[in-house]
Amino acid sequence: MVFKMAVNSIKMLISEENLIQNIKYLEKKYAKKILPVLKANAYGHSIEMVSEILYDNGYREFAVARLNEAEKILQNKKVTDSRILVFESIGREFFDVVKSNNTIEISANTLAELKEFIENGISPDRIQLKIDFGFGRNGIIQEDIENLKKYIEKKNLSFKGIYSHLYAVEYDEGAELIEKFTETVKYLGKERFQMIHIQNSVGILLYGNCDMMTHLRPGIYIYGLQEEGFFQEGLKQVFKLEGKIAGVRDVSKSKYLAYNLKTTLSENDFNYAAKIKIGYGEGFSKANEKSCCLINGKSYKILLVTMDNTFIEVDESIKEGDHVALYSDVSKVREDTGLHICEVLPVISSRIVREKI
Numbered sequence: 001m002v003f004k005m006a007v008n009s010i011k012m013l014i015s016e017e018n019l020i021q022n023i024k025y026l027e028k029k030y031a032k033k034i035l036p037v038l039k040a041n042a043y044g045h046s047i048e049m050v051s052e053i054l055y056d057n058g059y060r061e062f063a064v065a066r067l068n069e070a071e072k073i074l075q076n077k078k079v080t081d082s083r084i085l086v087f088e089s090i091g092r093e094f095f096d097v098v099k100s101n102n103t104i105e106i107s108a109n110t111l112a113e114l115k116e117f118i119e120n121g122i123s124p125d126r127i128q129l130k131i132d133f134g135f136g137r138n139g140i141i142q143e144d145i146e147n148l149k150k151y152i153e154k155k156n157l158s159f160k161g162i163y164s165h166l167y168a169v170e171y172d173e174g175a176e177l178i179e180k181f182t183e184t185v186k187y188l189g190k191e192r193f194q195m196i197h198i199q200n201s202v203g204i205l206l207y208g209n210c211d212m213m214t215h216l217r218p219g220i221y222i223y224g225l226q227e228e229g230f231f232q233e234g235l236k237q238v239f240k241l242e243g244k245i246a247g248v249r250d251v252s253k254s255k256y257l258a259y260n261l262k263t264t265l266s267e268n269d270f271n272y273a274a275k276i277k278i279g280y281g282e283g284f285s286k287a288n289e290k291s292c293c294l295i296n297g298k299s300y301k302i303l304l305v306t307m308d309n310t311f312i313e314v315d316e317s318i319k320e321g322d323h324v325a326l327y328s329d330v331s332k333v334r335e336d337t338g339l340h341i342c343e344v345l346p347v348i349s350s351r352i353v354r355e356k357i
């Protein structure tokens with residue numbers, strides 16, 4: 001039995017057009033291929049939906065943080081002629097999964113790990129080396145590069161790729177990291193790697209087209225999620241979180257709104273509260289209280305977020321069924337809630353249906 005979606009619910013609409021235009025825009029502007037990052041449920045946009053859209057538009061390379069995210073993409077049987085790079089180390093117990101599934105590429109985050117992969121018969125064509133220049137999170141460290149070179153020369157290994165991560169906030173430090181990475185790739189032998197990449201979204205904005213790199217590796221930019229101070233013209237927001245007002249109540253004679261004293265929710269002595277069907281039970285954070293949403297295109301204040309519902313201070317013009325939009329301008333989310341857009345979107349649960357538009 002299939003249940004129709006509840007009336008007046010909130011949905012997340014995913015624009016195929018904007019997603020693809022963002023990627024094509026970056027490809028064209030920087031004359032590089034894109035390795036789109038789909039971790040954290042494609043930054044909340046639905047990893048299944050985003051991978052399918054990308055696949056249908058001809059993209060075959062994806063990146064995720066964890067092995068179980070690659071498995072989510074692979075539940076879609078048509079995606080099985082793609083390649084999915086997993087950033088984080090995988091446990092020994094999963095070597096067989098990797099060997100039996102040609103789609104998955106793994107990262108060698110230490111030299112010992114690389115040796116273990118090779119000894120266990122994982123093809124170097126399925127391995128990307130991750131180099132660390134002091135970020136301390138993941139990657140083969142500087143001190144091991146010489147031994148790494150000896151090892152790959154002795155075994156005459158050629159890999160799917162090599163990459164690093166830009167962690168520096170200072171422009172010059174980032175430029176230095178790119179320089180160091182370029183030198184390292186040359187030292188190991190550039191011809192041993194099909195893919196060479198280091199730039200995430202902000203790295204793309206700051207350093208543009210870097211000579212040796214074959215790919216750019218953006219997350220936020222493909223979804224059109226702009227970081228304050230790092231605004232890239234030409235990108236469009238991919239999601240819309242919207243729906244309908246589920247009801248409006250006249251609360252003029254009441255002292256309370258859902259267990260809360262009205263006076264604690266607003267300085268105004270408000271008379272009408274509109275209810276929408278999303279709450280912190282779906283990952284719509286209480287940090288949204290006192291921020292705004294759009295109803296029929298006009299701004300209204302969010303009073304209260306409960307587990308299942310959110311209440312909005314409205315006037316008598318607002319009616320059940322009116323259009324409401326949340327997080328309509330991602331560049332304002334930090335200012336309104338204190339949270340980065342990457343913290344609020346991935347936690348929107350599967351109870352909120354994603355719909356391709």
Ligand SMILES: *Cc1c(COP(=O)(O)O)cnc(C)c1O
Pocket residue numbers: 037039065087165199200201202217218219220221
């Ligand atoms: C998350 C991540 C990215 C994408 O970062 P954005 O800032 O979203 O562009 C790229 N590379 C690695 C290794 C990551 O973990």
